Amino acid sequence: MHAPASRLDAVDLSDGQTFARGFPHDHFVWARRHAPVYWHAPTQRTPGGEGFWVVTRHEDTMAVMCTPEVFSSDLVPPRTGGGTGIHDDPQAGKTMIFMDDPRHKRFRSLVNKGFSARSILALETELRRRTTALIDAMPEGEPFDFVDAFSRDLPLQAICLLLGVPQDERAQLVEWVDHGIAEANGEIIAREDFRKLRDYGRDLIRRKRQNLADDVLSTIIQARLEPNEEGSEGGPLTDAELVNFFMLLFAAGSETTRSAIGGGMKALMDHPEQLERLRTADIAETRLALEEILRWTTPTIYKRRTATRDVDFKGHQIRAGDKVTFWEMSANRDEAVFDKPFSFDTRRAPNLHLAFGFGTHVCLGASLARLELRVAFSELLARIASFRSEGPIEWMPSNRLLGIRRMPMSIRRKQAVPN
Amino acid sequence: MTGKQIRLVVDDERCQGHNRCRLLAPDLIEIDDLGFAHAKGDGRVPPEQSEKARLAVKNCPEFALRLETDD
Numbered sequence: 001m002h003a004p005a006s007r008l009d010a011v012d013l014s015d016g017q018t019f020a021r022g023f024p025h026d027h028f029v030w031a032r033r034h035a036p037v038y039w040h041a042p043t044q045r046t047p048g049g050e051g052f053w054v055v056t057r058h059e060d061t062m063a064v065m066c067t068p069e070v071f072s073s074d075l076v077p078p079r080t081g082g083g084t085g086i087h088d089d090p091q092a093g094k095t096m097i098f099m100d101d102p103r104h105k106r107f108r109s110l111v112n113k114g115f116s117a118r119s120i121l122a123l124e125t126e127l128r129r130r131t132t133a134l135i136d137a138m139p140e141g142e143p144f145d146f147v148d149a150f151s152r153d154l155p156l157q158a159i160c161l162l163l164g165v166p167q168d169e170r171a172q173l174v175e176w177v178d179h180g181i182a183e184a185n186g187e188i189i190a191r192e193d194f195r196k197l198r199d200y201g202r203d204l205i206r207r208k209r210q211n212l213a214d215d216v217l218s219t220i221i222q223a224r225l226e227p228n229e230e231g232s233e234g235g236p237l238t239d240a241e242l243v244n245f246f247m248l249l250f251a252a253g254s255e256t257t258r259s260a261i262g263g264g265m266k267a268l269m270d271h272p273e274q275l276e277r278l279r280t281a282d283i284a285e286t287r288l289a290l291e292e293i294l295r296w297t298t299p300t301i302y303k304r305r306t307a308t309r310d311v312d313f314k315g316h317q318i319r320a321g322d323k324v325t326f327w328e329m330s331a332n333r334d335e336a337v338f339d340k341p342f343s344f345d346t347r348r349a350p351n352l353h354l355a356f357g358f359g360t361h362v363c364l365g366a367s368l369a370r371l372e373l374r375v376a377f378s379e380l381l382a383r384i385a386s387f388r389s390e391g392p393i394e395w396m397p398s399n400r401l402l403g404i405r406r407m408p409m410s411i412r413r414k415q416a417v418p419n
Numbered sequence: 420m421t422g423k424q425i426r427l428v429v430d431d432e433r434c435q436g437h438n439r440c441r442l443l444a445p446d447l448i449e450i451d452d453l454g455f456a457h458a459k460g461d462g463r464v465p466p467e468q469s470e471k472a473r474l475a476v477k478n479c480p481e482f483a484l485r486l487e488t489d490d
């Protein structure tokens with residue numbers, strides 16, 4: 001049962017540099033087999049000299065996600081922070097992703113009113129317009145950076161659309177978030193840009209209150225719960241809650257979708273026969289391909305929870321207060337669930353990947369992310385005849401997000417069809 | 420004793436079109452043009468399909484599927 005500690009200790013999962021050349025798959029293949037749940041000893045980088053549990057298999061990852069009463073996303077006293085990263089986050093308890101039910105449920109049912117898959121689909125036309133503009137602006141026949149030209153902008157535009165950010169204010173917002181991501185050191189958006197964004201969010205919410213419109217933010221501002229519904233005291237969201245939610249959307253929805261679009265483009269360039277097939281795929285086949293892109297890229301690598309009580313988990317004694325991490329990227333390559341997990345296969349079905357999580361915290365933006373991917377790839381394939389990689393990808397040195405920093409490539413457009 | 424009639428129900432408010440149920444239980448679920456799931460027919464699950472129905476329920480990330488028993 002016990003794996004040689006040296007073999008496990010050799011890979012420091014708390015060090016962003018471990019991920020600078022991509023995900024350490026070899027380590028996880030070995031761990032899934034020989035030490036599917038293990039204790040990661042404290043390292044120089046683990047806060048407070050504290051180690052953490054590592055859960056590597058698909059089945060066990062599902063089990064952790066489906067038992068939120070034991071594996072909490074919130075602050076578990078006596079800690080002063082908590083959340084879903086190895087580092088305790090002081091925001092724990094203040095934003096839905098770092099809350100447990102029933103508080104989390106109250107929040108989620110309020111924002112759900114603006115996030116139903118149907119309201120998301122209403123954004124398609126405008127998102128397509130934006131996407132084709134970006135594609136038409138790409139240079140032809142010379143190397144360019146796909147992140148810079150395409151995958152950076154689209155997710156931010158989508159969130160702006162969703163929130164009803166006025167057109168002439170988007171560029172500024174995009175710059176803050178993007179600068180924040182580039183500068184972020186372990187955090188998802190750097191502090192200074194985080195502040196600017198928050199001030200903007202406050203102001204936007206104030207303006208929306210005065211001038212309610214047909215967008216998700218207005219819907220959420222107006223949403224209120226009946227007392228007792230989902231066991232809450234009822235009422236609408238407060239301004240502070242709304243601002244935190246505004247921030248969460250940028251933190252959760254920009255870099256993630258960016259990686260999926262960039263990583264998906266790369267995977268298709270590496271598998272040209274699948275790329276060609278996708279050009280003529282029907283909607284069902286296209287949906288399968290997008291799921292495989294999500295599995296393949298798994299933009300968020302791991303999550304952490306905090307044990308609320310002593311628990312026996314797969315033969316290990318986890319104690320109250322222990323940090324427990326599960327690694328979606330490892331779960332998404334689990335040989336027990338995926339046939340040939342290291343092959344990219346756009347026809348894989350069913351595809352039970354965990355890229356969006358599962359259960360109570362399952363990604364709120366999943367429909368938006370899927371819409372972005374569908375629009376991005378359908379327009380890219382419709383307009384571009386050939387795609388070529390022009391050098392290796394540069395990854396972000398981070399263990400939270402499998403972020404692509406730079407992706408050089410070149411394209412040839414399709415001939416315009418004369419009509 | 421014959422088993423009670425089981426029905427597969429999709430909660431429209433929760434379904435986000437992950438499409439898993441359709442792949443796990445193709446005889447019980449259909450997907451509409453927008454990608455959302457609906458129980459086929461009146462949702463009745465024949466005994467030989469009950470394992471697939473359970474698998475679909477278990478694997479819906481939104482907990483949007485449930486089994487109901489008619490009495």
Ligand code: HEM
Nearest residue numbers: 096097252253256257260299355356357361363364365369
């Ligand atoms: C491909 C892109 C995306 C991926 C891979 C992704 C992944 C995830 C994952 C794994 C979770 C679960 C977190 C946990 O269990 O602790 C999550 C939650 C969340 N995501 Fe996404 N996400 C993506 C895009 C988006 C977008 C576009 C938005 C919104 C604009 C968004 C908003 C959220 C929110 C608000 C939550 C918290 C839900 C809750 O706590 O109930 N995500 N996401």
Ligand code: SF4
Nearest residue numbers: 434435437438440479
């Ligand atoms: S798996 Fe769940 S969310 Fe996905 S289509 Fe089926 S019912 Fe809807």
